[in-house]
Amino acid sequence: YKDVEVIDAKGNRVLPGLNDSHLHLVGYSRLKNNLRLENAKSISEVIELGKAYIKNNPSKKVIVGNLYNDNNLVEKRLLTKHDLDKISIDLPIICYRVCGHICTINSKAIEVLNLNLNTKVDGGALDVENGELTGVIRENALNLLNEITKNYSVKEYKEFILDGIKDANKLGLTSLQVNDLSGELDIHKKIYSAYKELAIENKLNARINHQITPEVPNELIEVYKFFDFENNYLKFGPLKLFIDGSLGANTAALYDNYLGDNQNGILCLTKSELTNFINAAKSIKKPVIIHAIGDRGIDLALDHLKTYSTERNAVVHVQITSKEILEKFKKTKVNAIVQPIFINTDMFMVYDKVTKSLAETSYAFKTLFDNTVTSFSSDAPVESLYPFLGIYHAVTRKDLSGEVTYNISEAVSVADAIHAYTVNGAYMSYEEKIKGKLEVGYLGDLIIIDKDIYNIENTKIKDINVLYTITGGRVVYEK
Template sequence: MKKYYVNCVIYGSEDTAFATEGNRIVSTGKTDDILAGVTPLQEVVDLNGMFVVPGFIDSHMHLLELGHYLFNADLSGCRSNEDIRKELNAFCTRNPDAEWIIGRGYHEDTFTDHSVPDRQFLDSVSADKPAAITRACGHVMTVNTKALEAAGISGDLELDGGRVTWSTGLVEENAIHLIHDAQPKHTPEMLMKYIETGSSYCNAKGITVAGSDDFLSVAKDSRLVQDVFEKMAYQGRMTVRVNEQCEFEDIKTFARFLDDGYTMDVGNDYFRIGPLKLITDGSLGARTAAMSKPYHDDPKTSGYMSMSDEDIEMFVKLANRFNMGTICHAIGDDAVQRVLDVFKDNVLPGNPLHHGLVHCQIMTRSQIDQVLRQKLSCYIQSQFIDYDASILEARAGKLLAKTSYPFRTLFEGTLTSNGSDGPVEMPDPLFGIQMAVTRKSVNHDASMIQDECMTVEQAIDSFTVCGAKQLFMEDRLGQIKEGYLADFAVIDQDIRKMDPEKISTAKIVMTVMDGEEVYAG
């Protein structure tokens, strides 16, 4: 059955209407011409001049982890114990069958009434079910009596690099594993719920496709997670198309995966195997990103690599033999250099497999030049600018800050796509577009050099047509065009005409994926 969308402004087109049938866009044209072909029983949606963009493509995130984060109680907005109680009670109402009550993200330094969550408080929230809440930093947890009992803890406990204090229910560092081990294992059904939760969140932001790294997040079992995604794709339950950025426990597991016949491009348009993903260093915020020189604001450390040069090369070479591209998380300029050294001799001219760098943050001029020369793929996250603008110079120093986050240069010089790294930043392409265009923090009084500001069109492209190219789907996604898959988002106004500093206030009115409405605002 055909469905008509009329009276709209279509990004990348002069047309004002289009029709879908099944999961495809079957025609585009002027509203009057399109309306002329409508028969009385066919559905017509009048978009009243609103702005239609191709479904946003978030080219690097962690969909499963995002869903897991959202599925549990989010305590990041709590300013008192009573706020925590409300969130946990809401979690229980949403999940009456949950065996454990789990929350994360509280920050008692910000509590306005100076309350501190402890065992007695959590007992008052739940006396019969175990409850565990993790602080924002992830290094400390508070639990109730039931949770301690479930973990076999009956008093104070000291262990290597960890501690449990019975009186307060405070569980620190390595002792957190004891609580995690006592919690129910993530069953395939739970993993599916997380994926659906994460997908719904994305749909509400206009996202219909994600390059997603999930194999080792939450369940830490690549085969199990792959099975879950394949099953959901087969059952037609995906509302975000996933291009999996495959991380593995070790090279043996990767070899087995390849032996089983998997490599890049195996799968379908709901779940497809993407590139091999390697994590080579840490983060700028935690000063664990590997830098060539000590941190400007902490000369005692220059971060560190999480993989050896030999291992990076071994993985890349094995992937190459199976026509699988490799993308490397590399944030510090030392990590970038080591990855570039491996790519130098292991990437074919023109980079047909889209070997690339994820994050593209701390970089030198000569590193940027090599990326452009070799046409390496760049996966940027312009949303990072909001926080990182406030720490970049302090961490990296003035000189290095000048050539860092060189998003416009990368966009204009090589294949560059945008994303959120959710749940590190909560996916929000409109906010990402605003950050790419303004490079001005909203939540901090800071900005990044303005030479690297993208135009609004470039920023939209980085979340649509370039994302589709990055994931080898440009023949069917990333544009509103006849024959393309019916993935699109309707925004209440043309963001090209807005004050760039306000773009993120535009509203997603509707998201359609595969011809089906997956979100209505």
């Protein structure tokens, strides 16, 4: 071969390029310039960070904060409009909880959006206390915020995509299954145009497979109609639905009430809506993947997916599970897309949310791996994009400090964890015959890492560095 670049791996481990099977790439890049609250330890710190952000960003007309976690605040409660009013009463402020399924807005945002006690949203909620809105908004009601959040240009979306892929390549990711096409049809078209232009310009350094979330079933067919370009770097995959919310926000749909809370979560879709969406996917022969976190939500997803006979349907997240639900995955042959990195935070709250017996059969990665095709992902920006953190948590079942272990019987082997990040990830997008292995006939996607992941202590997996990332035979990252 002429003009071939030879790279000496110098005895370092070579792996197939890693595949994150569920994330939000545009959202990951977009929030980099927002008010970052993931390190806030108190509400007063949130307020100070907000004031400093406004001072440093005087041109901002709407303030958007991300990644605050009430479990990390000393007050152990959600933000309210009164907290955010201490940042500003003149600018609309939106602060999203880390899960992305709940947010708090200030009084100015409530005024601009014309929200009141009569505002109702199916599959969502606006919290009320003492006869007034608290500013807390949940699930489908978050769509009300679209009116004041920025409508980006195709050029800006292209910048977000390239920025996110650059980070992904640095972390050893060569394939990304993204849920960026979500929400309003006009936004779908802009984001698609951004990806299409980058693909035609040969600027996509990771292989993109889209998971698509329209607002209503009949839009699904319309969305797929304007996808007029595909290649090995840009493909359009399953319908992605949301059945419930998140565990941290107490909106994941459970059979029993949350401990200490007189409610059992939110179903974001009715059974008839779920059926209509699945029928729309059937009509264009696309698989369906469903966000479901609580046991009631997961059970509902499995019951509906078993009516649609395709081997690539999946439930995304699969966190709170009974033994019966885990066995149901085997019977229905529905796949699972899970995020082992969630263990780092969720192990400290799951026993406060559900009964001990249910907590001990949850986040059951080994059982899922044994029962069905299971792939790993990050759900970035909810958690870190770094796949070796996910592998560390899957293999050790420990928190990041290494001091606390959660249900070690559900740990998977290193080999199975890598399989979940390669071959099984490729399976989810019908690409297991061309991706996920270092074999003749497979795409030239591979990485070189600085530690032999098969022969180091499992606790050191989180410290692995990527030396090279190669996509399609091209070096896209070199340390």
